[in-house]
Amino acid sequence: MSDLADLLHNQIGPVLDAVQDNIAIMGPDLSILFANKATADHFKSTRQELKGRKCYTVFQPRNSPCEDCPVVAALKTGKPASCRKTSDTSGADFEIYAAPLSFQGEVFGAMEFARDVSARSRIEDSERRAQELLSQLQKALAARDEFLSIASHELKTPLTALRLQTDLLTRLLTRTPEDVPRERIIESLRRTRADIDRLTGLIDDLLDVTRISARKLALTPETFDLVELGRDVADRFDYAIAFEAPPSLPGCWDRGRIDQVLTNLLSNAVKYGAKKPVALVLRLNGPLVEIAVRDQGIGIPPEHHGRIFERFERVTENEAIKGFGLGLWIVRNIVEAHRGRIAVESQPGQGSTFTVSLPLTPRS
Numbered sequence: 001m002s003d004l005a006d007l008l009h010n011q012i013g014p015v016l017d018a019v020q021d022n023i024a025i026m027g028p029d030l031s032i033l034f035a036n037k038a039t040a041d042h043f044k045s046t047r048q049e050l051k052g053r054k055c056y057t058v059f060q061p062r063n064s065p066c067e068d069c070p071v072v073a074a075l076k077t078g079k080p081a082s083c084r085k086t087s088d089t090s091g092a093d094f095e096i097y098a099a100p101l102s103f104q105g106e107v108f109g110a111m112e113f114a115r116d117v118s119a120r121s122r123i124e125d126s127e128r129r130a131q132e133l134l135s136q137l138q139k140a141l142a143a144r145d146e147f148l149s150i151a152s153h154e155l156k157t158p159l160t161a162l163r164l165q166t167d168l169l170t171r172l173l174t175r176t177p178e179d180v181p182r183e184r185i186i187e188s189l190r191r192t193r194a195d196i197d198r199l200t201g202l203i204d205d206l207l208d209v210t211r212i213s214a215r216k217l218a219l220t221p222e223t224f225d226l227v228e229l230g231r232d233v234a235d236r237f238d239y240a241i242a243f244e245a246p247p248s249l250p251g252c253w254d255r256g257r258i259d260q261v262l263t264n265l266l267s268n269a270v271k272y273g274a275k276k277p278v279a280l281v282l283r284l285n286g287p288l289v290e291i292a293v294r295d296q297g298i299g300i301p302p303e304h305h306g307r308i309f310e311r312f313e314r315v316t317e318n319e320a321i322k323g324f325g326l327g328l329w330i331v332r333n334i335v336e337a338h339r340g341r342i343a344v345e346s347q348p349g350q351g352s353t354f355t356v357s358l359p360l361t362p363r364s
């Protein structure tokens with residue numbers, strides 16, 4: 001063994017000391033027989049201090065060998081082994097290689113070569129992050145393109161209807177003004193008004209996207225009765241909506257925005273409600289008011305429940321049911337700006353219930 005010590009320390013040692021990576025030689029009991037200068041420097045010790053200590057007490061440090069230790073594997077199998085490991089002492093990432101060493105036919109230990117790859121890990125991390133950002137960006141661009149094409153189509157439809165209505169009215173009134181029945185004119189104006197409302201709604205949604213994305217959704221809270229507002233909104237629908245509520249529910253919220261929440265949830269319930277009953281239920285639940293909108297329509301598969309509250313996300317496969325996929329995203333943002341929550345319970349074919357919980361005041 002003194003020959004071996006001479007070989008390690010006087011013959012190979014100076015060469016191994018010139019290497020920048022950590023190199024150590026361990027005996028069969030995992031005690032350190034030799035450590036090069038890089039290893040000693042890394043563990044802020046001298047070579048003499050390291051010698052004889054168990055490698056795992058120095059390198060990791062721990063009380064027993066690591067499960068994936070390549071030195072143990074090399075000693076056991078007689079073959080080279082490797083692993084990648086983060087040092088508990090320095091936090092550095094190491095790529096570790098070990099090979100068994102034999103002298104005069106007898107395995108007397110294993111040589112370990114450990115390269116600090118922290119810098120490379122950092123580069124890999126930032127490459128991964130850049131890749132993620134890139135794919136987010138690509139998704140956002142694709143969503144924007146899709147949005148622009150849906151938006152122009154959606155905006156065009158009521159505009160075309162509007163033009164047809166006004167053309168018709170003009171033609172009627174210029175040709176035989178005195179013969180045109182009043183009801184005909186009123187009906188035509190009513191349709192025109194409906195188209196204008198639809199267009200206004202779409203444009204409002206678009207403006208909200210800009211505001212919410214720019215985090216400029218400012219609330220103007222005022223004290224009002226939610227029951228009164230709920231009844232008003234439900235009455236605006238040309239659809240029988242069952243309304244359940246206590247006599248009054250006063251609170252402090254942004255009236256226009258809560259109107260928008262109710263309107264959006266009820267329009268969805270009507271739109272996706274398969275012409276079945278829709279209910280709006282308001283109630284007090286401890287310090288919160290709850291708004292529940294229930295329908296018995298097509299429902300939403302559970303795996304889509306999270307996605308529908310995101311921007312431009314739609315589930316419906318029915319191309320005839322049009323929409324931007326913005327409504328629930330806007331609703332969620334309004335509710336969260338009021339420090340409230342929105343949740344959905346739904347099964348395909350069994351309808352959906354959207355429940356909004358709002359604190360009685362935005363800042364209580």
Ligand SMILES: Nc1ncnc2c1ncn2[C@@H]1O[C@H](COP(=O)(O)OP(=O)(O)O)[C@@H](O)[C@H]1O
Nearest residue numbers: 268272299308314315316323324325326327328
């Ligand atoms: N009451 C509901 N019943 C079934 N599906 C719904 C209901 N409300 C929303 N959804 C689904 O969630 C998606 C997102 O809704 P929303 O953001 O309001 O967008 P839009 O109504 O414009 O499609 C809808 O496309 C639809 O697939």
Ligand SMILES: [Mg+2]
Nearest residue numbers: 268323327328
């Ligand atoms: Mg909608």
